[in-house]
Amino acid sequence: MKIICIGRNYVEHARELNNPLPSSPVFFMKPDSSLLINNKPFFLPDFSNEIHYEAEIVLKISRLGKNIRKQFAPRYYNAIGIGIDFTARDLQEACKKAGHPWEIAKAFDQSAVVNHFIPLSSVPDPQAINFELVVNGKTVQKGNTKDLIFSFDEIIAYVSTFVTLKTGDLIFTGTPAGVGPVKTGDNLVASVEGQVLLDFHVR
Numbered sequence: 001m002k003i004i005c006i007g008r009n010y011v012e013h014a015r016e017l018n019n020p021l022p023s024s025p026v027f028f029m030k031p032d033s034s035l036l037i038n039n040k041p042f043f044l045p046d047f048s049n050e051i052h053y054e055a056e057i058v059l060k061i062s063r064l065g066k067n068i069r070k071q072f073a074p075r076y077y078n079a080i081g082i083g084i085d086f087t088a089r090d091l092q093e094a095c096k097k098a099g100h101p102w103e104i105a106k107a108f109d110q111s112a113v114v115n116h117f118i119p120l121s122s123v124p125d126p127q128a129i130n131f132e133l134v135v136n137g138k139t140v141q142k143g144n145t146k147d148l149i150f151s152f153d154e155i156i157a158y159v160s161t162f163v164t165l166k167t168g169d170l171i172f173t174g175t176p177a178g179v180g181p182v183k184t185g186d187n188l189v190a191s192v193e194g195q196v197l198l199d200f201h202v203r
Contacts, residue, residue, distance in 0.1 A: 001168040003030040003112050004159055005056075005085055009149050009174025025150045025158045028106060036110040039200040044184060045108060048088035051182055054175035055133035055141045055190050058083040059152060060117050061169040068160040073153035076165060078120050082131050082190040082197050084113035085172050089181075113188075114170065116197045123193050127151075134189045135182070143176035150174075 007026040036042055044051055059077045068076060085106070092105035120126050128146040132139055145151075150158070155173060156165070182188070182202045190198035 001032055001166065001170065002163075003032070003034060003170045003172065004028075004163070005030060005106070005112075005172040006150070006155055006174045009155075010143065010147055010176045011149065012177035021149065025155050027155075027159055028103070030107045030112050033109050034107055034112040036113045036200075037115060039115055039198065041201045041203040042084075042086065042110055042113065042182075043203045044182070045088070047108075048091055048105075050088065050090040052087045052089045052179050053133065053135070053140075053182055053188060054085040054087060054179050055131065055143070056083050056085055056172040056175045057081075057129060057131055057143075057145055057192070058114055058117075059156075059171040059173060061165045061167060061171065064164070064166055065156075065160055066164045068157055068165070070153045070157040073156040076156055077152070077171075079117040080120050080123070080129070080192065081114050081117040082133075082192050083170070083172055084133075084188065084190065084198065085175065086111040086113065086182075087179075112170070112172070113198065113200065115200075118192065118195065118197070129192060130194075131192045132190065133178075134191075135180075136187055140180060141176055141178035145173070147176065148174060 095102035133141040186202040
C-alpha cells in the first residue's frame with residue numbers, strides 16, 4: 001500500500017503558509033513506514049525542532065484503478081478516516097528555499113497517523129464532512145470538506161492519471177487552517193462528525 005497526500009487543498013491553509021493557490025492538485029507520497037496506527041504514541045524525532053500537526057480527512061481506496069474519470073471516482077472509495085500528516089516545518093522551509101524536494105520533512109517514520117475508518121455512507125452529507133482536531137482540550141482545527149479546492153473525486157481522477165491506485169491505498173486530502181507545533185506530552189484527539197477516531201499522545 002501507499003500513502004498519497006494532497007497539499008494546499010484549503011484556501012485558508014495555503015494563505016497561512018504564504019503559498020500560492022494551486023491550479024491542479026499538488027500531491028506527494030509517504031512510504032508505508034510512515035504509518036502510525038492504533039493510537040500509539042508519536043515520538044518526536046531528533047532531526048527537527050518544529051514538528052507541526054495537520055489534520056486531514058483520509059480516503060481508503062477500495063479497488064484497483066488507473067486513469068479514473070471523475071464521474072466514476074466514487075466507485076473507488078467507500079470509507080473515510082481522519083489522519084495527522086506530521087510535518088517537519090523547519091526542514092520543509094529549508095528545502096523550499098534551496099529548491100529541493102521535501103520528502104525528509106513529510107515522509108519520515110510515523111509521520112502519517114491513522115486509526116479507525118468509517119463507512120462514507122454513515123456521515124450525514126458525504127459532500128460536506130465536518131472534522132476537528134483538539135490538542136490538550138483546545139480545538140485547533142475545524143474543517144469541512146465542502147471547502148476543499150479539489151474534491152475527493154477530482155483528486156482521484158488527477159492522481160490516477162499518474163499513479164495506479166490499489167486496494168488499501170490511503171489518500172490524505174488536505175488540511176484546513178490552524179496547523180501548529182506539537183511538544184512532548186501533547187494529547188491529540190481528532191473526530192469526524194463528532195465521532196472520535198484518533199486519540200493519542202506525543203512523547
